[in-house]
Amino acid sequence: MKNILPFLWFDNQAEEAVNFYVSTFSTVLDSSAGEKKSSELYTNRYGEAGPGPKGSVMIMGFQLIGQEFTALNGGPVKDFTFNPSISFFVDCKNEEELSELFKKLSYSGKIRMPLDKYPFSERFAWIDDKFGVSWQLNLAKNNYDIIPFLWFDNQAEEAMNYYTSIFSAIGANDSGIKKLTRFGKNDNGPVGKVKHAVFTLNGQQYMAMDSNKENFSPAISLFVNCDTQKEVDELWNKLSQGGKTSQCGWLTDKFGITWQIIPTILGKLISDLDHNKSQRVVQAMLKMTKIESKILIEAYEQ
Numbered sequence: 001m002k003n004i005l006p007f008l009w010f011d012n013q014a015e016e017a018v019n020f021y022v023s024t025f026s027t028v029l030d031s032s033a034g035e036k037k038s039s040e041l042y043t044n045r046y047g048e049a050g051p052g053p054k055g056s057v058m059i060m061g062f063q064l065i066g067q068e069f070t071a072l073n074g075g076p077v078k079d080f081t082f083n084p085s086i087s088f089f090v091d092c093k094n095e096e097e098l099s100e101l102f103k104k105l106s107y108s109g110k111i112r113m114p115l116d117k118y119p120f121s122e123r124f125a126w127i128d129d130k131f132g133v134s135w136q137l138n139l140a141k142n143n144y145d146i147i148p149f150l151w152f153d154n155q156a157e158e159a160m161n162y163y164t165s166i167f168s169a170i171g172a173n174d175s176g177i178k179k180l181t182r183f184g185k186n187d188n189g190p191v192g193k194v195k196h197a198v199f200t201l202n203g204q205q206y207m208a209m210d211s212n213k214e215n216f217s218p219a220i221s222l223f224v225n226c227d228t229q230k231e232v233d234e235l236w237n238k239l240s241q242g243g244k245t246s247q248c249g250w251l252t253d254k255f256g257i258t259w260q261i262i263p264t265i266l267g268k269l270i271s272d273l274d275h276n277k278s279q280r281v282v283q284a285m286l287k288m289t290k291i292e293s294k295i296l297i298e299a300y301e302q
Contacts, residue, residue: 001172002225002264004204006088006148007070008133009080009219014071015043015057017131024104025064028097033144036066047275065090067146070223079217082132084112086220086257089149089207091140098123098139105129105137120196133220147198147205148222151212152255156194159255160208164199166238170231172202183210216256223260225267229293236261236290249291263293269300 010017018040025038041061046052052073060071067088074080092098102115108130115125115137123139136149152159160177167175179198183189193210200206226232236245239261242254252258269281277300284299285291 001170001202001227001231003068004201005068005070005223005225006086007072007221007223007260008082009072009074009077009221010131011076012056012073013131014060014073017133018060018062018071020129020131021064021069022062024101028100028104029065029092029144032093032097033065036144038062038064041068044271047279064146065144080219081217082128082134082219083214083217084126084128084134085151085212085214085216087126087134087136087149087151089136089138089145089147091138091143091145091147093139093141093144095123095139098125098137102127102137105135145205147207149207149209150216150257151214152194152208152210153212154190154193154210155255156197156208156210159257160194160197160199162255163201166235167201169238170234174203175199175201178205216252216258218250218252218258221250221258221260223262225262225264227264229263232261232263232291232293235259245289247289248285249288261291263291263296265293266291266296269296272300 022038022040030038039062041063043057044059046054046056046058052058057073062069092101099115102125106127110128112128113126115123118124121138125137128134164175164177177197177199181195183191183193183195185191187195189195189211194208197208198205199208224235236251239253239259240251243252245251249260249262250258251261266285270278272278280299280302281296284295
């Protein structure tokens with residue numbers, strides 16, 4: 001397994017959003033973040049076959065202070081709307097940078113928690129940007145990081161145990177719960193449930209907490225790059241239990257989080273410069289639920 005990436009589904013704003021995020025983070029943080037750079041990584045555009053207008057952005061890869069993302073112009077789809085059930089927790093090392101990041105990301109957006117001092121942080125804010133993507137900004141003073149933050153409806157501990165056991169079973173290194181604190185009687189939250197937790201899947205850090213009342217949205221999914229068909233099969237079978245499967249390698253697990261379980265060979269085949277070959281692969285993919293590498297290769301080699 002190579003990595004697990006946050007995947008952002010936009011109607012038709014992917015290029016505008018990626019340019020905004022890369023410009024914002026590179027301007028504010030890159031000079032201090034060392035090797036953790038912010039940049040566009042690649043852009044794939046729609047061809048004559050569509051479904052988007054020819055030449056318009058289909059998918060873009062980008063990184064923000066080292067954290068990779070993928071953005072798609074997938075068109076308007078019911079329930080594919082950003083909400084704070086999945087947000088991105090950003091650690092900054094100094095207050096000036098944090099304030100500037102807050103100013104830029106909150107412009108024309110929504111402030112959920114204003115930039116201020118809180119019992120858990122000297123400076124913190126929670127905002128939704130102008131595209132609807134949710135960010136938690138924190139003064140950490142020790143590192144620059146962006147960590148996906150999962151906000152559960154009182155199922156965080158069960159979900160973390162479930163995910164870490166699944167990924168550990170397929171040999172994904174460094175998958176486990178690293179930190180867990182619970183709500184107490186004097187806290188504003190469900191007593192005994194997860195107040196804050198950190199866990200890893202294949203070395204990728206995540207944060208989690210309980211008390212959310214909003215459903216997870218497929219507008220942000222977790223894209224898993226699988227090296228082998230065996231990895232695809234095992235993750236698909238386990239994560240889909242109690243959930244539901246969709247077209248093109250998408251599934252929603254029993255907790256409501258959406259995943260894309262994709263063999264890495266798919267990206268290589270659809271990026272081929274031979275348009276006929278790549279389009280045959282795309283058409284084969286569109287007919288699948290779970291992605292089958294053998295069928296993709298057969299379509300490519302026709």
